[in-house]
Amino acid sequence: MSDKTAKRSQAIALAYREGSAAPRVVAKGKGMLAEKIIEKAREAGIFVHDSPEMVALLMQVDLDSQIPPQLYRAVAELLAFIYMLERGEDIAAPDFSYLSETTQENSVVSDTHHSDLL
Structure with a gap:
């Protein structure tokens, strides 16, 4: 386990x-559960x-709930990246730094009745 992995808290x-x-x-999960x-x-x-x-952002989504529409783009970029890696393409990881603005300014709320970016 690398230092980077060992330091992940979520x-x-x-x-x-x-x-x-x-x-x-x-x-x-957080802490030991995250590591597991x-x-x-x-x-x-x-x-x-x-x-x-x-x-x-995803930590705010309820377990076994679909991601909210506000995260579709970012998750689609990640899935596309993974599919390209699996095909053996040499591609740079997507940059999700733009999500830090969302993290600081908004919250993702998700339950069985409501999904919204506040």
Whole structure:
């Protein structure tokens, strides 16, 4: 485990099934639980991407809920990046620094009745 991985305090796992309206948050946690999520993902051969800005927003989404529409673009960029990596393309990771403005100014609210960027 690298120093960078050991210092992560939060982790989110997303899952997307073809035909679904949007990816779902299937696991999230802080501290030791975050490390366990990352460890299990790596053991399963699942790509782990480090994006504090995206994690900060996704931590606000309820477990087993779809991501809110306000995060579709960022998550789509991440999924496209992962698909290109899986095809063996040499591509730079997307820059999600623009999400830090959203993190500072807004909150993502998600429950079974309401998803909105406040």
